[in-house]
Amino acid sequence: MYNFEVEKPTSIADAVAALGAEEAQALGGGQTLIPTLKQRLASPSKLVSLSGIAEMQGVRLEAGTVCIGGATPHGVVASEAAAAYPALAALAGKIGDPAVRNRGTIGGSLANNDPAACYPAAALASGAVIVTNAREIAADDFFDGLFTTVLEEGEIVTEVRLPVPEVANYQKFVQPASRFALVGVFVAKFAGAVRVAVTGASEEGVFRWSEAEAALSRNFSADALEGLSVAPEGMMADIHGSKAYRAHLIAVLTKRAVAAAA
Amino acid sequence: MPKDSDQIDSGIGASPKRREDVRFLTGTGNYTDDINLNGQAYVYFLRSDVAHGRIVSIDTSDAAAMPGVVQIFTGADFESVGGIPCGWQITDKHGEVMQEPAHPVLAQGKVRYVGDAIAAVVADSLEQARDAAEAIMLDIEELPAVIDMKAALKEGATKVHDDLTSNLCYDWGFVEENKPAVEEAFAKAAHVTTLELVNNRLIANPMEPRVALGDFNRATGDSTLYTTSQNPHVIRLLMGAFVLGIPEHKLRVIAPDVGGGFGTKIFHYAEEAFCTFAAKALNRAVKWTSSRSEAFISDAHGRDHVTTIQLALDSDNNFTALRTDTHANMGAYLSTFAPSVPTWLHGTLMAGNYKTPLIYVNVKAVFTNTVPVDAYRGAGRPEATFQLERVIDKAARELGVDPIALRRQNFITEFPYATPVAVEYDTGDYNATMDKLEEIADLSGFAARRAKSEASGRVRGLGVNCYIEACGIAPSNLVGQLGARAGLYESATVRVNATGGLVVMTGSHSHGQGHETSFPQVIAEMIGIDESMVEIVHGDTANTPMGMGTYGSRSLAVGGSAMVRATEKIIAKAKKIAAHILEASDADIELKDGQFSVAGTDKSLAWGDVTLAAYVPHNYPLEDIEPGLEETAFYDPANFTYPSGAYACEVELDPETGKVSIERFAAADDFGNIVNPMIVDGQVHGGIGQGIGQALLEAAVYNEDGQLLSASYMDYAMPRADDLPFYQVDHSCQTPCTHNPLGVKGCGEAGAIGSPPAVVNAVVDALQSMGKDVTHIDMPLSPARVWAAMNG
Numbered sequence A: 001m002y003n004f005e006v007e008k009p010t011s012i013a014d015a016v017a018a019l020g021a022e023e024a025q026a027l028g029g030g031q032t033l034i035p036t037l038k039q040r041l042a043s044p045s046k047l048v049s050l051s052g053i054a055e056m057q058g059v060r061l062e063a064g065t066v067c068i069g070g071a072t073p074h075g076v077v078a079s080e081a082a083a084a085y086p087a088l089a090a091l092a093g094k095i096g097d098p099a100v101r102n103r104g105t106i107g108g109s110l111a112n113n114d115p116a117a118c119y120p121a122a123a124l125a126s127g128a129v130i131v132t133n134a135r136e137i138a139a140d141d142f143f144d145g146l147f148t149t150v151l152e153e154g155e156i157v158t159e160v161r162l163p164v165p166e167v168a169n170y171q172k173f174v175q176p177a178s179r180f181a182l183v184g185v186f187v188a189k190f191a192g193a194v195r196v197a198v199t200g201a202s203e204e205g206v207f208r209w210s211e212a213e214a215a216l217s218r219n220f221s222a223d224a225l226e227g228l229s230v231a232p233e234g235m236m237a238d239i240h241g242s243k244a245y246r247a248h249l250i251a252v253l254t255k256r257a258v259a260a261a262a
Numbered sequence B: 001m002p003k004d005s006d007q008i009d010s011g012i013g014a015s016p017k018r019r020e021d022v023r024f025l026t027g028t029g030n031y032t033d034d035i036n037l038n039g040q041a042y043v044y045f046l047r048s049d050v051a052h053g054r055i056v057s058i059d060t061s062d063a064a065a066m067p068g069v070v071q072i073f074t075g076a077d078f079e080s081v082g083g084i085p086c087g088w089q090i091t092d093k094h095g096e097v098m099q100e101p102a103h104p105v106l107a108q109g110k111v112r113y114v115g116d117a118i119a120a121v122v123a124d125s126l127e128q129a130r131d132a133a134e135a136i137m138l139d140i141e142e143l144p145a146v147i148d149m150k151a152a153l154k155e156g157a158t159k160v161h162d163d164l165t166s167n168l169c170y171d172w173g174f175v176e177e178n179k180p181a182v183e184e185a186f187a188k189a190a191h192v193t194t195l196e197l198v199n200n201r202l203i204a205n206p207m208e209p210r211v212a213l214g215d216f217n218r219a220t221g222d223s224t225l226y227t228t229s230q231n232p233h234v235i236r237l238l239m240g241a242f243v244l245g246i247p248e249h250k251l252r253v254i255a256p257d258v259g260g261g262f263g264t265k266i267f268h269y270a271e272e273a274f275c276t277f278a279a280k281a282l283n284r285a286v287k288w289t290s291s292r293s294e295a296f297i298s299d300a301h302g303r304d305h306v307t308t309i310q311l312a313l314d315s316d317n318n319f320t321a322l323r324t325d326t327h328a329n330m331g332a333y334l335s336t337f338a339p340s341v342p343t344w345l346h347g348t349l350m351a352g353n354y355k356t357p358l359i360y361v362n363v364k365a366v367f368t369n370t371v372p373v374d375a376y377r378g379a380g381r382p383e384a385t386f387q388l389e390r391v392i393d394k395a396a397r398e399l400g401v402d403p404i405a406l407r408r409q410n411f412i413t414e415f416p417y418a419t420p421v422a423v424e425y426d427t428g429d430y431n432a433t434m435d436k437l438e439e440i441a442d443l444s445g446f447a448a449r450r451a452k453s454e455a456s457g458r459v460r461g462l463g464v465n466c467y468i469e470a471c472g473i474a475p476s477n478l479v480g481q482l483g484a485r486a487g488l489y490e491s492a493t494v495r496v497n498a499t500g501g502l503v504v505m506t507g508s509h510s511h512g513q514g515h516e517t518s519f520p521q522v523i524a525e526m527i528g529i530d531e532s533m534v535e536i537v538h539g540d541t542a543n544t545p546m547g548m549g550t551y552g553s554r555s556l557a558v559g560g561s562a563m564v565r566a567t568e569k570i571i572a573k574a575k576k577i578a579a580h581i582l583e584a585s586d587a588d589i590e591l592k593d594g595q596f597s598v599a600g601t602d603k604s605l606a607w608g609d610v611t612l613a614a615y616v617p618h619n620y621p622l623e624d625i626e627p628g629l630e631e632t633a634f635y636d637p638a639n640f641t642y643p644s645g646a647y648a649c650e651v652e653l654d655p656e657t658g659k660v661s662i663e664r665f666a667a668a669d670d671f672g673n674i675v676n677p678m679i680v681d682g683q684v685h686g687g688i689g690q691g692i693g694q695a696l697l698e699a700a701v702y703n704e705d706g707q708l709l710s711a712s713y714m715d716y717a718m719p720r721a722d723d724l725p726f727y728q729v730d731h732s733c734q735t736p737c738t739h740n741p742l743g744v745k746g747c748g749e750a751g752a753i754g755s756p757p758a759v760v761n762a763v764v765d766a767l768q769s770m771g772k773d774v775t776h777i778d779m780p781l782s783p784a785r786v787w788a789a790m791n792g
């Protein structure tokens, strides 16, 4: 690690002010950022911890929408969203290990937009609204390719609002080493439409599988997906899976998610 | 008859809990990194991030001026000392000795793998050392990397070492004289099965990363190295004699609690030599603690063989000949025992459990721009077992015969048995372990379990295999002929204190094996006292006799035997003392339950009375024997020991994703006599865990530029608890070793040796049962690979 300063504000306003400093960076749970610092791959002058900001903590249900404070750890979501949005809670409960879930936050996960992360699939499939200190961003507009989002410098995710679907399910096929998603598929059925979001697979990061959505909107059953497939082109390939394998898994996991949700 | 461990509550055969676990599990162990010396400085190694390159220049001037920097060392500082030695010299099939490149402490002229240390920055703090390392101006002219072994041997390939004639370390033929007969047998065979396979490169990943702390005492001129080693005496000899020129009496090596080794902490590493050298040069203790990331690119890797094996059978399905052709990766330099692994620890095991009369093994050891490769749990024997048991399975399938029946038909059944690959098995009963396996694995229930899996959309497969290993390494005169530059005896000093307690100073080293618990069981049994009266001391060259350390499942078989021999001397002397006090002749003295008695009388004397007399020799045969009760023995084994067993694995395969889960795993082992059944269970469990890791999960993967793609736990998959099933393990089949006093064979590596083929055989069986024409998949059998094979 290089030396840096740490600030721990207690309000969003103070956090935003602190982030105005040159080379300052937000610190959520540190589960991605701290290892990066230890490897000396980043050198912020100042870390602004978001964990002391009460208004960014907790889970509440408001008119069919689960609202999660941007600094809420995965473990809290796993337990507190369980009644209102079981598929989301189950997803949170399978991120990393207990230590990771105890520290890592939803805001950090979305802001980081790791192409193999789980929350981006939930946010996209739920049609979430990502609330920042400056604006509200639809999930459809938020993600912008690998490790990139539309967040501006110093802008922080303060809350994530996820409309609760009628039924939903997340299928995570783990990468054997990291146990992030080699492919993850989140299927959410709303009154009017079905949304299917895929993580882990594409070179562009999390995406919606629109063909599957259309088929499932007509007939919400695994059979409706028969014959549908995703083209391997544009998928990621690494030592854990080829493009073709990832494309194949998308179809398999989508069916499983539908079967589990229906 | 084996003792029934449930009825034994002390001594040999009992399962007392491991006494060392109190400190390991409560955070009160004393690991090398826990040791901090007054005023110590820290070293950070600047390592190459390219696989192959010429060092054009290293400018340390800015870096040296950074805060806290004590001194920066480069290869030039080590021109006057020796290089890291290799402990084994192989003679190739033409009678030529292997090519042995220089292995400098810090790179000289060239860097040869990602991780090769270029410079060492010593500073007041680790962070300062790292800061300064970043300020070193390096000019490295990148050269093409040599990664693939076969490409490395092509005419005109880039050379890893410019001063060698090629990238071939040696071309070993074993037994060369057998070759024509083997060829002839193949020409006459009714059936030949051929299999090409890869034994995947692994990284040991002990829980504790390596640490070295060098110290120098200016007043006495003594050097001390604290290090994470499986064999401190070996390090003292190699480093003192070959690298730094420090005689043993001026050099002490201490390996305190060591958090797992698995082979990778046997070797003498450059960081150890550096810290010892720098401590003297700077007159200040110098400490290095490997980070996990550094461990991936600086700990010796394991395995990495590419093999073609062929089995010839006659028309009655008898094995008539076997030949194998292996390329073995040495990495960029020769690590301490690297050359012996694919040769003497591999070729000599190719007979396995079978009476194949003719065997020929060819091994080409190859230099590549990768981390050096050396022994990893099993070392050579897993590679031998894997190919042999896979080719037999394939042969059974090709011939449409039951794989167990084919094995049984070819088992060696008479002992001693001299194999065509130069070793003589003393004992074994392979049908007994196979019978036991069929029972504990409930093989008769497999069909029902398969049907049940099928009903839930899963495909079940069964894999069975045998293994044999050579442990208790090793007879010194034999290994000397084979090229070892060391003896492989073990030592023990047994010191009896005046009030009867014993301290055993052993050259073996415990880094998870439980010696502190099992060794006292043996001595307590011999004397008839409580185990708590015996303490084991190990890991410090200053207070243990010269010993060769722990690896090759040798500690109880060789180290334990030394301890037995020393204790026998103690008992003999104690009987003399007792005889004197009891006014009887030594020959009439019996020792039982800690009491000396005169045969046929009711005269007796307690153990403690005799030990006290030894140190307070008032009524003592001073004219015949010296006071005191302390004896040393060195034990050099007459042969290897040959544990064997039969393993079965049942997998379930998800036909849609290719994901394999291990549903059942059974191991029937013959380890000869057993001292502590619980510890043996634990050793087998751990070994199987690592074997399953190799079979399903682990792989060190390089890209063609020589970058390690699996350089952290994000990409290197270690087995976790939920990857592993509950095991059925049994070691009631016991054919005791005939040549060591305990009749023990060794159990540390069996699990890792016996389990990978069982897993792969099971997956192939599952695929075959789905009608897939898959005869082999290379490890690790990741979901992606299994799916690709299924759809290939």
Ligand SMILES: Cc1cc2nc3c(=O)[nH]c(=O)nc-3n(C[C@H](O)[C@H](O)[C@H](O)COP(=O)(O)OP(=O)(O)OC[C@H]3O[C@@H](n4cnc5c(N)ncnc54)[C@H](O)[C@@H]3O)c2cc1C
Residues within 6 Å of the ligand: A025, A026, A027, A028, A029, A030, A031, A032, A033, A034, A050, A070, A071, A094, A095, A096, A097, A100, A103, A104, A105, A106, A107, A108, A109, A111, A112, A114, A116, A117, A118, A119, A151, A155, A156, A157, A158, A178, A179, A180, A181
């Ligand atoms: C062992 C391990 C296993 C894991 N497994 C999984 C898994 O299976 N699935 C999965 O999805 N993830 C996994 N993760 C990642 C984990 O979920 C992290 O919590 C997440 O990636 C980052 O969240 P964080 O709160 O720790 O963010 P940090 O590490 O603190 O920050 C990450 C980035 O986000 C920025 N940031 C943080 N909070 C905010 C905010 N509120 N607004 C704007 N920017 C912010 C930071 O500046 C930084 O750039 C794993 C991590 C580890 C260490």
